[in-house]
Amino acid sequence: MADKTSSNAYWAANIRIITICMVIWFVASFGLGILLRPMLSGIAVGGTDLGFWFAQQGSILVFLGLIFFYAWKMNKVDAEHGVEE
Amino acid sequence: MDQYTLNLIFVGGSFALYIGIAIWARAGTTAEFYAAGQGVHPVLNGMATAADWMSAASFISMAGLIAAVGYGNSTFLMGWTGGYVLLALLLAPYLRKFGKFTVPQFIGDRFYSQKARMVAVISLIIISVTYVIGQMTGAGVAFSRFLEVESDTGLYIASAIVFIYAVLGGMKGITYTQVAQYCVLIIAYTIPAIFISLQLTGNPIPGLGLFSTHIESGLPLLTKLDQVVTELGFAQYTTLNTSMFNMFLFTLSLMIGTAGLPHVIIRFFTVPKVSDARWSAGWALVFISLLYLSAPAVGAMARLNxxxxxxxxxxxxxxxxxxxxxxxxxxxxxxxxxxxxxxxxxxxxxxxxxxxxxxxxxxxxxxxxxxxxxYNNDILVLANPEIAQLPGWVIALIAAGGLAAALSTAAGLLLAISSAISHDLIKSYLNPNISEKGELLAARISMAGAIVVATWLGLNPPGFAAQTVALAFGLAAATIFPSLMMGIFSKRINAMGATLGMLAGLVITCGYLFTYLGMFFIPGTNLLENTASNFLFGIPPASFGPIGALANFAVAYAVSMMTSPPPQDVQDLVESIRVPKGAGAATGH
Known part of the structure; x- marks a missing residue:
């Protein structure tokens, strides 16, 4: 295990990245797909509106982007803090 | 060649493939039986996870469910994929670093408590057994429909196939058969979807076709669908016909439940490294998305057809x-x-x-x-190739795909059950001195026993089978997910807090479901009628998972704060699972 200070900094960096990702996760699905749909009803997408697209396609694509971003970013953070495998 | 012979060739061929893999991937050690020897490539594990996850419900029923309601049932699409973000960010890498074999083992070690471990075993068994009933009946029905055998005979055949590769190969055999099953099921789902999208919109990608122009009418496809359904007195397809609150809560319930399902979590124990666990969750969602991005198109287009x-x-x-x-x-x-x-x-x-x-x-x-x-909603997927007038071999492919979806999920669930019995119950509790060989034998016997029980439940499905899915997701959300998350993200939650937290989640969730759906789902024993006006704060029983999770978090935190913090070695354990460095091969002890 890495020493205490560097592992604290590492964990804080991880929590920060997770928080950002979770906010995007929430906005893409619960936000744009459900709660904000009435506000966005003016933006037409193929016979319906943006909220419908996010609920049936967009949210899944955002989830995919988030997981790959997190894996890529954490590999870099691991190396920066010297805790990679 | 007639349709029956084609079905027989495709289904028989896929089964021969699974058995071939089983013989090649025999398990020789408990590490291979429980976690495929931690040697699975992250992309292959992603495929296996996708097959593990996508059950008969995803393959056969989901498109029909979306088609029946339209926008309101987007909950399944977001809920059953959004859970992977939670898994990838909050659980998978740390549990892989921990490097043991089962979910209850992590809970037992992290909360230094046999009691916590046993509560986790009980939750795991209730979740997985209720889930497996649907897979077994699904396999039986698929057999009877496509191969013209009795549903019971179909179930025996399905059980025999699973028996061969699960008992012989454990996680190793299951992993590689799941990879093959994924290929079968995704091809079976995608080919009719592409053709139907081409016919209606000229766009070969179903997810794009859904938002394209309907060739025949010149209107956007969804506008056309809205028009015809309202002309027949049905609710508009693209508008919300339930409440926003219900949609929000049900989606959240499915997401947290997905992240707490033990048979999915244990798949991430099989990859070699922590970074592989992160990538693998992404690959799993790629392979799941191939079906989930097509499913809403299949549903809408089939309904229009x-x-x-x-x-x-x-x-x-x-x-x-x-x-x-x-x-x-x-x-x-x-x-x-x-x-x-x-x-x-x-x-x-x-x-x-x-x-x-x-x-x-x-x-x-x-x-x-x-x-x-x-019509039964399932028909929209099952009859899709015939509606699109595709050749007989595509219909045979749907038969093999439906069976692959049911069998792969059943095998994953059976492994979660049998490893909890042989590793958490026998090895850790009843007979700690059991040898490696003895434990491997115990694991095989547990697997055989689990298959017999699952087959029996498939032959005599309880009348409440459909409602138990709510129980599986509710309990996974209320017990497993919060405990794992607290175990990783808090050093302060102690044995007493975690145990009482899980019990609170378990009791409150079962209690709420039983109040409306009957004691142990026995019809007529419900205390309150299952209607919206009776629900506490208007929360439907199927959406109760997040409330159970909240109860678990609150009780665990309150109790831990009132009692002493975990010992130093446990706090060190938490420190060590938080950093990837030093993740070696998993150990059984």
């Missing part, structure tokens, strides 16, 4: 004559999944929403005396 089959000249014109109905309707009529009843005796099939009072006047004007056509 069903309506235009019945009203070939448009919904304002006369319905089709019963004698002139297409061949696929004749085929599926035999199975009872499609039904006609000529209520007004005009020889035509009128299909509309006869529950809509606002539409009654229009119906009466057109001489209709009730909707004459009903």
């Amino acid at each position: 069903v309506i235009s089959t019945i009203y070939p000249q448009g919904t304002q014109a006369e319905a089709v004559l019963y004698e002139e109905r297409p061949q696929w309707m004749r085929n599926w009529e035999v199975t009872g999944l499609l039904k006609f009843e000529d209520k007004n005796g005009d020889g035509r099939i009128q299909f509309y929403n006869d529950k809509n009072e606002g539409f009654a006047a229009t119906a009466a004007e057109r001489g209709w005396t009730g909707s004459e056509f009903t």
